[in-house]
Amino acid sequence: MSCLRCGYTTNHHDRLCSSCRARPARIVHTKFGYCKPHRGGFDGDDNPVDAHGRLYRPGLRICGFRDCVSLQHIWNPIDWESINPSWRLKRDVSIAEYLEILENERPAQSDQG
Secondary structure, three states: OEOOOOOOEOOOOOOOOHHHHOOOOOOEEEOOEEEOEOOOEEOOOOOEEOOOOOEOOOOEEOOOOOOEOOHHHEEOHHHHHHHOHHHHHOOOOOHHHHHHHHHHHOOOOOOOO
């Protein structure tokens, strides 16, 4: 039998193929916590945009997902420039190397309670 929406051959009881049954994820679990994928449009560089084509929540995503709109995962562009190691080290730094530098600069947490 064929899918009721797209016509693809399927054997599922509701007569919808797996692509037509799929729903967009609302939350994605990562090592940085829970990401919230953008549910709107995207520009040519896969950055989330609003209905008017402007960037939606611009900034660096520390989780690595360009479509994440979780505020805890976004550094504002101004914050990024002020702490960017490329600016301080006067050389280009990859995102992975950047996160490692930041982790090393973080004050050590004491186990004293």
